[in-house]
Amino acid sequence: MAATVRLQREPFDAASETEKLRRGRSDIGAVVTFTGICRGDEAGAPLLAMTLEHYPDMAEAEIARHVAAAERRWPLLGVAVVHRYGRLQPGEDIVLVVTAAAHRQDAFAAAEFLMDYLKTRAPFWKQIELAGGGRTDKIWVEAKRSDDALADRWTPSSGRRAAE
Amino acid sequence: MKLRYFAWVRERIGKPEEEIDLPAGVATIAELVIWLSQRGEEYAHAFENPRVIRAAIDRAHVRSDAAISGAREIAFFPPMTGG
Numbered sequence: 001m002a003a004t005v006r007l008q009r010e011p012f013d014a015a016s017e018t019e020k021l022r023r024g025r026s027d028i029g030a031v032v033t034f035t036g037i038c039r040g041d042e043a044g045a046p047l048l049a050m051t052l053e054h055y056p057d058m059a060e061a062e063i064a065r066h067v068a069a070a071e072r073r074w075p076l077l078g079v080a081v082v083h084r085y086g087r088l089q090p091g092e093d094i095v096l097v098v099t100a101a102a103h104r105q106d107a108f109a110a111a112e113f114l115m116d117y118l119k120t121r122a123p124f125w126k127q128i129e130l131a132g133g134g135r136t137d138k139i140w141v142e143a144k145r146s147d148d149a150l151a152d153r154w155t156p157s158s159g160r161r162a163a164e
Numbered sequence: 165m166k167l168r169y170f171a172w173v174r175e176r177i178g179k180p181e182e183e184i185d186l187p188a189g190v191a192t193i194a195e196l197v198i199w200l201s202q203r204g205e206e207y208a209h210a211f212e213n214p215r216v217i218r219a220a221i222d223r224a225h226v227r228s229d230a231a232i233s234g235a236r237e238i239a240f241f242p243p244m245t246g247g
Contacts, residue, residue, distance in 0.1 A: 036247055052246070055170055055239060058223035059246075083246065095247055115247055121225065123239075124246030125171035140172050143243030 021078035030104040040090035055123035170241035176210035
């Protein structure tokens, strides 16, 4: 199955990534495209920018592991994940997940699964700059318990954070 | 053995990485965290709440009871906020 996993600073083109997955295929009946976007606020406070730090050597491998797990669970015909890093401004794209399958249930489920795991296990860390009083501080964003709970939905046992 | 630090763990320790010799009697990630905490105030500050520290051995997530012998690279970081 064709799988693309890429990290980059530059913006990505969702339509182009999707087209690459679909090109020449007559077996794909469903494509789901998810884009994660930098919002203009964090917990109600206006954002100037968000900076994504990452563990370069591990991030691609970890995302690829999630993609392989998605392939084992659903009959996918293509997956693309592109994750940006560096300093982003509100309105900019952060992450792209594209899944292709014969039928929509598999494409939807796999896209949600991949995003839930990206939120909790992909080695990226966000810092935000909030505007206020002419001085800006960079603040580390805290991981959300709700994201852990969403990722846990996909695991039947209680063995969270076990090495795979 | 190479240690790497990310996010506020890196900021508190004051460096992104370092090489250490594996200390005798330190067999797991949890024990390594304790040993590192004793190296100086900046390490103690970084690891003051071990429960929020996550670790990877050779670029794969591990639990705190994971054995570290044979590891080439161990990374410490806070819970992730990717996606």
